[in-house]
Amino acid sequence: MNALEINPSGKYIDVTFGGGGHSRAILEQLNSDGKLFAFDQDKDAVKNIVDDERLTFVPQNFRHLHRFLKVYDADSANGYNGILADLGISSYQIDTPERGFSIRYEANLDMRMDVSLETTAADILNTYSAEQLQNIFSSYGELRNSKTLAELIVKERLNAPFKTTTDFISRIDSCIRGHRPRYLAQVFQALRMEVNQEMNSLEELMKQSSEVLAKGGRMVVLTYHSLEDRMVKNFFKAGNASGEEEKDLFGHSEKIFTLVNKKPITATEEEIKENPRARSAKLRIAIKN
Numbered sequence: 001m002n003a004l005e006i007n008p009s010g011k012y013i014d015v016t017f018g019g020g021g022h023s024r025a026i027l028e029q030l031n032s033d034g035k036l037f038a039f040d041q042d043k044d045a046v047k048n049i050v051d052d053e054r055l056t057f058v059p060q061n062f063r064h065l066h067r068f069l070k071v072y073d074a075d076s077a078n079g080y081n082g083i084l085a086d087l088g089i090s091s092y093q094i095d096t097p098e099r100g101f102s103i104r105y106e107a108n109l110d111m112r113m114d115v116s117l118e119t120t121a122a123d124i125l126n127t128y129s130a131e132q133l134q135n136i137f138s139s140y141g142e143l144r145n146s147k148t149l150a151e152l153i154v155k156e157r158l159n160a161p162f163k164t165t166t167d168f169i170s171r172i173d174s175c176i177r178g179h180r181p182r183y184l185a186q187v188f189q190a191l192r193m194e195v196n197q198e199m200n201s202l203e204e205l206m207k208q209s210s211e212v213l214a215k216g217g218r219m220v221v222l223t224y225h226s227l228e229d230r231m232v233k234n235f236f237k238a239g240n241a242s243g244e245e246e247k248d249l250f251g252h253s254e255k256i257f258t259l260v261n262k263k264p265i266t267a268t269e270e271e272i273k274e275n276p277r278a279r280s281a282k283l284r285i286a287i288k289n
């Protein structure tokens with residue numbers, strides 16, 4: 001909330017509404033002229049909407065931010081004072097067994113945040129080539145033995161397709177290295193990021209955020225994965241995913257954002273003790289020039 005430096009009569013966007021915790025905190029700081037647009041691609045998030053005329057809930061993926069703001073906000077062209085993104089999955093999603101996000105429960109291998117998407121985690125395991133699987137396990141899961149795991153999956157699925165979380169876990173047992181829950185959490189994280197095309201959505205969000213923010217508007221992003229953090233850092237630094245500054249014919253580069261904090265802000269030991277899910281969180285803040 002401090003990072004957003006809320007202007008009480010300003011216009012804000014919470015692109016990851018989830019349980020609505022951040023949105024409620026923003027609404028508390030807005031006066032009757034303030035406005036909040038909240039996105040979530042998970043239809044279950046609708047249950048958490050609060051009855052408040054300053055809030056407009058947009059049940060969409062934030063990769064379509066610009067398009068849906070035009071649809072939902074008649075004067076969207078004037079620009080927004082702040083955007084907040086708290087990426088990844090919510091505690092509600094991970095703790096709801098039937099969504100298939102958790103290594104702790106038996107469920108179908110689903111992992112879609114938006115249940116209208118076509119591809120589930122089972123589809124990926126049953127159809128991707130060994131090379132594609134290896135890529136997602138090594139880049140999104142950061143697993144050291146991603147090739148062995150990918151090859152085992154391709155061999156195992158010849159016996160029977162993968163359907164449930166528990167069956168999948170038991171069939172990859174021989175590949176598990178180190179701390180078992182950690183290894184499995186990394187496998188599940190990789191599948192989830194692929195099912196929901198999370199890196200692509202984040203890149204779209206970052207591209208569109210600079211078009212949507214007013215001059216002086218603040219962008220605040222919480223990431224939970226090193227690739228996400230790098231993407232955010234590169235956009236804040238150079239205005240693109242690669243992080244390379246683009247110069248015009250005269251060798252000038254126009255900075256889109258000014259960084260507020262050079263290093264990402266992380267949770268204190270004390271906070272992590274209270275809320276272990278904050279362990280991997282990194283917070284970056286930038287101001288639109």
Ligand SMILES: C[S@@+](CC[C@H](N)C(=O)[O-])C[C@H]1O[C@@H](n2cnc3c(N)ncnc32)[C@H](O)[C@@H]1O
Pocket residue numbers: 015016017018019020021022023039040041042045060061062063086087088089090091113201202
């Ligand atoms: C970590 S939770 C956010 C929790 C929220 N800040 C709160 O206070 O309750 C992330 C939420 O973002 C949603 N989400 C993730 N990626 C999204 C995307 N590309 N578009 C829209 N919503 C997304 C998820 O469905 C989930 O509900």
